Amino acid sequence: MKRNQKILLSGNEAVAKSAIDAGCRFYAGYPITPQNELIGYMAKNMASSGGIFIQSESELSAISMVFGASASGVRAMTSSSSPGISLMQEEISYIAGAELPAVIVNIMRAGPGLGNIWPAQSDYFQAVKGGGQGDYHCIALAPSSVQEAYDLTLEAFVLADKYRIPAIILGDAMLGQMMEPLVANGKNYKPLAISHKPKEWAATGCFGRKPNVVKSFYLNLGDLEKFNLKLQKKYKNIKQKEQRCEALNINDARIILVAYGTMARLAKEAMLSLREKGIKAGLIRPISLWPFPQKIFQRLAISAKRLVFLVIEMSYGQMLEDVKLAVNGRRRVEFLGRSGGGIPTEEEIIKSSLSLLSS
Amino acid sequence: MKKIFGRTRSLRGVDTHYCQGCGHGVVHRLIAEVIDELNIREITIGVTPVGCAVVAYDYWDFDCVESAHGRGLAVATAIKRLQPDKIVFTYQGDGDLAAIGTAETIHAANRGENLTVVFINNTVYGMTGGQMAPTTLIGQKTATSPLGRNEKTEGYPLRISELLAQLQGVYSVERSSTDSVQGILKTKNAIKAAFKNQMENKGFSLVEVLSACPTYWVLSPVESLDWIKNTMSKVFPPGRIK
Numbered sequence: 001m002k003r004n005q006k007i008l009l010s011g012n013e014a015v016a017k018s019a020i021d022a023g024c025r026f027y028a029g030y031p032i033t034p035q036n037e038l039i040g041y042m043a044k045n046m047a048s049s050g051g052i053f054i055q056s057e058s059e060l061s062a063i064s065m066v067f068g069a070s071a072s073g074v075r076a077m078t079s080s081s082s083p084g085i086s087l088m089q090e091e092i093s094y095i096a097g098a099e100l101p102a103v104i105v106n107i108m109r110a111g112p113g114l115g116n117i118w119p120a121q122s123d124y125f126q127a128v129k130g131g132g133q134g135d136y137h138c139i140a141l142a143p144s145s146v147q148e149a150y151d152l153t154l155e156a157f158v159l160a161d162k163y164r165i166p167a168i169i170l171g172d173a174m175l176g177q178m179m180e181p182l183v184a185n186g187k188n189y190k191p192l193a194i195s196h197k198p199k200e201w202a203a204t205g206c207f208g209r210k211p212n213v214v215k216s217f218y219l220n221l222g223d224l225e226k227f228n229l230k231l232q233k234k235y236k237n238i239k240q241k242e243q244r245c246e247a248l249n250i251n252d253a254r255i256i257l258v259a260y261g262t263m264a265r266l267a268k269e270a271m272l273s274l275r276e277k278g279i280k281a282g283l284i285r286p287i288s289l290w291p292f293p294q295k296i297f298q299r300l301a302i303s304a305k306r307l308v309f310l311v312i313e314m315s316y317g318q319m320l321e322d323v324k325l326a327v328n329g330r331r332r333v334e335f336l337g338r339s340g341g342g343i344p345t346e347e348e349i350i351k352s353s354l355s356l357l358s359s
Numbered sequence: 360m361k362k363i364f365g366r367t368r369s370l371r372g373v374d375t376h377y378c379q380g381c382g383h384g385v386v387h388r389l390i391a392e393v394i395d396e397l398n399i400r401e402i403t404i405g406v407t408p409v410g411c412a413v414v415a416y417d418y419w420d421f422d423c424v425e426s427a428h429g430r431g432l433a434v435a436t437a438i439k440r441l442q443p444d445k446i447v448f449t450y451q452g453d454g455d456l457a458a459i460g461t462a463e464t465i466h467a468a469n470r471g472e473n474l475t476v477v478f479i480n481n482t483v484y485g486m487t488g489g490q491m492a493p494t495t496l497i498g499q500k501t502a503t504s505p506l507g508r509n510e511k512t513e514g515y516p517l518r519i520s521e522l523l524a525q526l527q528g529v530y531s532v533e534r535s536s537t538d539s540v541q542g543i544l545k546t547k548n549a550i551k552a553a554f555k556n557q558m559e560n561k562g563f564s565l566v567e568v569l570s571a572c573p574t575y576w577v578l579s580p581v582e583s584l585d586w587i588k589n590t591m592s593k594v595f596p597p598g599r600i601k
Contacts, residue, residue: 026441052440056433057466064430064463068406068437071424076437094427203422203438205445207401213416215425 004183011149011175012079014182015105016041018153019077021186023196024103025051026069026076028062030084033117034173035107038079063088063095063104070100071214073202075157079105081173082123083114092166093132096231097216099201101160103153104138105169107176110341118341119173121261124318127170128290135228137235139167139242140289142260146180152287154186161195163238170289172314174262174343238291245293246285249275250300253282255353258323259312260286263344267312270349281353289319297326308356309333312344369394371420380580382537382570383412386479389547390450391419393554403446406435410452411485429460432467435474446557448475453494454484457519464519468563471528475553476565478520480595481572489575493517496594501575516594520567524601530562532600536569538587542597569595 009017016038019027027046029039039055046053052069056062062078069076080088085106095102106127110120127140139159143149149171156167186192203212218224246264249271250256259267264285274281286293300307309331311320320335327333336352338344366372369391377383394400400421407415409428416423426434431449439447456464456478467474483501484490490503494516498507508516524532531553535546546568553564569591571583578586 026437028437052437054436054440057462060430061433061463061466064427064433065437067427067430068424068434069441071434072438072441074441091427091430098425203404203424204442205402205404206420206422211416211420211422213423213425215416215423217413217425219414 004185006181006183008179008181009146010037010177010179011143011146011171012037012107012177013041014146014150015079015153015169015171016045017184018150018186019103019157020045020049020051021184022075022154022157022192024075024077024157025049026066026074027051027078028054028056028065029078029080030056030059030062032081032084034109034176035079035081035105037176038105038107059084059087060091063091066102067091067095067098067100070095070102071098071203073199073204075101075161077103077105079107081107081109082111085123085126089126089132092138093134093136094216095166096136096138097134098214099164100166100214101164102166103156103160103169104166106171108170108172110339116341117173119262119343120314120339120341121172121263122315122318122339123170124289124313124315127168128292128322136231137290139163139165139238140170141167142170142287142289143175144261144264144285146175146178147182149175150182150184150186154189154192158191158195159242163234165234165238170261172262242288243291243293243295244287245296246287247296248283250282250284252280253304254280254306255308255310255357256282256284256300257310257312257349257353258284258286258319260289260319263312263314266344266346267349270346270353273346273350274353279353279357286319292322292326294326297323301327301330307331310353310356311335312349313337314343315339367391367395369400369420371418373418375418376414377411378574380571380573380583382481382568382572383479385537385543386477386546386568386570387415387418389543389550390477393547393551394421396551397554397558399446399554399558402444403448404438404442406431406438406447406449408449408451408455410455412450412452412479415450429455429458430463431455431460432472432474432476433463436467436470436472439472439474443473446475446554448477448554450477451479452485453478453480453482453492457493457517465523465526468523468565469526469528471530471562473557473560473562475557477550478565478567479570480567481570482591483572483575485572485575493519494595496591518595520565520600523565528563529565529601530556531564534567534569534595534597534600536587536592536597537571538569538584538592545597567595569597
């Protein structure tokens, strides 16, 4: 394929293609809608890329296989949708505790319970606050287009390796299913080569060296606390260095719409319509959900005097809490959300914005 | 003076945390001896369970990966698929392999993964305080079957080795006992065969080892060996199953 040639793929396929381009050579997964194109792409293409594909007996097994693959020093990924990701939480904590790199893709559907297969963003808390047992974090990246699904998956592998941390791609059913043209330039993405050094800690047989043990168990009192402090230091470092967001028209804004993923595309349209009406609207689209892009909110909350934030989500207010924490009571933060398959429309966003500004 | 007995290379020079009369120490040593006799220490990767043997990696001197409870064979599957030139084994207890990990066990076996499994059957959950295991005998008293296991409410002891032997993907299944010197030697031979099978790419090989837990059987170490021989072996007869 020519460089910069556009191809047409669904979000699910783009994530899968990106993983293979990133050097992911192990994938295990279990079927669940709406991410089946992803496992299907891996089944078709992993072997011919020199990797291993396994359809596991459950999500518990899939994520455990990813644990074993990563412990072998190989880039590894699994994907699922909300209920399946819930099943994986125990092992994701083990991955964090053993400081293994891994990429986990959640193409969110609506919950709770079996819910339905329509788009939602109601797994935000699970992705950014921990999800499993213990004090740990996963890096969480939220693409809003098929191109970005491809690009952020490359980045997720780089960050996972760099920090030895699980990294989550948090998309939704809309992103997984929709098709868009993209330029797949992963093979020219330099950070990948730099981060793909041999992993000295991996379990590969102790030939010519002392044995390696991959584990998360610290029985002796004091040892685990020491390890946890090391993790916390790592998380602090990531919070400093890896905040990502897109900010549009924020400098003169009186209202800033805050949304991530595909929801941010609707929010952007609403913001542009408000601008056409002469209303000074802006948009902040968090790209890294953990670490949350706090800095930009902190700066605006202090510098912009007459400013309202309107957080828009396909949930009943999960990212909202992180926006409020960042703004820390200095400015008004309001919310518009729907969940269970409902998506706030452009008209609803405009109407909410206008009523906020007039109140 | 001539040295006639010593620590084998694959065992570290440390004391174990196991109780008096516990079978884990014996089986750890057998595995270490087998690995050294086959000269595979530097290419072996052990997968340890959740249970009393979680820290087996503190006693073995080769690469190990700690698995979540029951997930040993999923973890091992990935390691072996990605490193087919290495020797990968799991060490799992009855709760780990035959209760919480039943699905992982059956499906790894059914896929015919080229792995070696050492399955320790001592009829109880040792690490958590002697609760009922899937292999607990009828009438056996445990912390969670204080009146003795009742088949009407708790079901029967799960003979998972016999169950696994039915699967086409499985190459060999053998049960042995550590109730006597003879039994221990037989166990070693069975473990050695299971490792050799993997080296020869023959596929999934499992050795079930009947092993004592005097602490939660509330018996002395010697009485425990008698109990394996006279009672436990009747329900779990040693021998080649497949």
